[in-house]
Amino acid sequence: xxxxxxxxxxxxxxxxxxxxxxxxxxxxxxxxxxxxxxxxxxxxxxxxxxxxxxxxxxxxxxxxxxxxxxxxxxxxxxxxxxxxxxxxxxxxxxxxxxxxxxxxxxxxxxxxxxxxxxxxxxxxxxxxxxxxxxxxxxxxxxxxxxxxxxxxxxxxxxxxxxxxxxxxxxxxxxxxxxxxxxxxxxxxxxxxxxxxxxxxxxxxxxxxxxxxxxxxxxxxxx
Numbered sequence: 322x323x324x325x326x327x328x329x330x331x332x333x334x335x336x337x338x339x340x341x342x343x344x345x346x347x348x349x350x351x352x353x354x355x356x357x358x359x360x361x362x363x364x365x366x367x368x369x370x371x372x373x374x375x376x377x378x379x380x381x382x383x384x385x386x387x388x389x390x391x392x393x394x395x396x397x398x399x400x401x402x403x404x405x406x407x408x409x410x411x412x413x414x415x416x417x418x419x420x421x422x423x424x425x426x427x428x429x430x431x432x433x434x435x436x437x438x439x440x441x442x443x444x445x446x447x448x449x450x451x452x453x454x455x456x457x458x459x460x461x462x463x464x465x466x467x468x469x470x471x472x473x474x475x476x477x478x479x480x481x482x483x484x485x486x487x488x489x490x491x492x493x494x495x496x497x498x499x500x501x502x503x504x505x506x507x508x509x510x511x512x513x514x515x516x517x518x519x520x521x522x523x524x525x526x527x528x529x530x531x532x533x534x535x536x537x538x539x540x541x542x543x
Contacts, residue, residue, distance in 0.1 A: 322347055322348070322349050323347055323348045323349070323376050323377060323442060323443070323446045324349060324351045324373060324374070324375045324376045324377070325342060325348060325349065325350045325351065325375055325376070325377050325378070325379060325442065326350075326351065326352040326353065326354070326360065326363070326364075326375035326377075326378045326379070327339060327350060327352075327353045327354070327378075327379050328353070328354045328355075328356070328357065328360045328378060328379065328380045328381055328384075328389065328392065329355070329379075329381040329384070329408070330355050330356055330381065330383075330384040330385060331381075332355075334381070334431065335353050338350075338379055338408075338438070339353075341435040341438050341439070342438070342439065342442065344435060344439070345439045345442070345443075348439065348442055351373070351375055352367070352375060355384070356384040356385055356386040356387055356392075357380075357384060357386065357387030357388060357389060357391060357392025357393075357395075358386050358387040358392070359386075360378070360380075360392055360396070361387075361392060361395060361396065361399075364396065364399075364400060364403075368400075374400060374402070374403060375403060376402075376403070376404065376446050377403070377404050377405070377406060377442055377445050377446055378396065378403060378404070378405045378406070379406050379408050379442075380392065380393055380405050380406065380407050380408065380420075380425070381408055381409065382407060382408075382409040382419075382420065383409070389407060389409075389420065390419045390420055390423050391423075393405050393407065393420055393423040393424055393425050394423040394424060396424075397423065397424030397425070397529065398424070401529055404426045404445045404446065404530070405420075405424065405425040405426060406425065406426060406427045406428070406429060406441060406442070406445050406451060407420035407421075407425045407427065407428045407429070408429055408430070408431050408433070409428075409430065409431060410430065410431045410432070421532050421536065422536065424529060424530075424532075424533075425532065426445050426449075426451065426530050426531075426532055427441060427444075427445055427449075427451025427532070428451065429441055429451060444500055447501070447516075448501070448516060448519065448520075448530070448531065449500040449501055449531065451500075474540070474541060474542055477537060477540055477541035478541045478542065478543070480525075480526055480537075480541075481526075481537075481538070481541055481543055483525065484522060484525060484526075487508075487518070488518060488521070488522050488525075489543075490508070491504060491508075491515065491518050491519065491522065492522065492534055492538050492543070493538065493543070494507060494508075495519070495531050495534050495535055495538070496534070496535040496538040496539065496543075498535075501515045501516050501519065519531055519534075522534060
């Protein structure tokens with residue numbers, strides 16, 4: 322089962338997402354919070370009680386107190402095994418990149434369909450990244466600040482150059498927003514092979530998730 326935590330200051334929004342997710346037999350909503358701070362407190366309580374943490378958090382962006390971006394940043398640092406999917410009604414690039422830069426594994430608008438939401442949760446749980454069509458290469462190129470130091474950029478390039486040619490090819494496809502299955506189809510390999518390759522890439526580059534691969538790829542000017 323994929324355990325979900327809903328974080329949104331609108332109770333009816335949380336109810337709506339829960340109703341959509343209830344249609345999936347392998348997804349269960351185990352916790353809810355109305356803002357980022359209470360979400361962190363809930364996670365702390367679960368940890369103290371040795372109860373299972375959520376696998377995926379659906380995180381609103383604009384909330385009173387601690388917003389979703391700051392909550393995402395703190396949660397991904399403290400509980401790196403938890404994946405976060407940012408959900409917002411604000412179709413703006415800075416919100417999208419803010420969530421990704423804070424460590425989120427994906428970004429979707431709140432008007433997402435039930436089918437797409439369930440697919441996104443499955444993808445995130447399997448280690449993929451989810452980006453809306455608007456969060457494209459051009460958006461990342463505008464939103465990701467390139468290193469001011471050419472030495473820093475050279476160091477980042479060197480890190481990617483240490484990968485095998487096939488691994489760099491996978492990095493390029495990840496930066497385009499492709500999921501493992503799409504990458505596998507393009508490279509004519511099994512999805513399991515792509516998943517293993519991504520795991521090795523993350524370990525080699527000391528990165529947390531595939532979204533960071535995409536961000537690093539653009540920062541390196543690849």
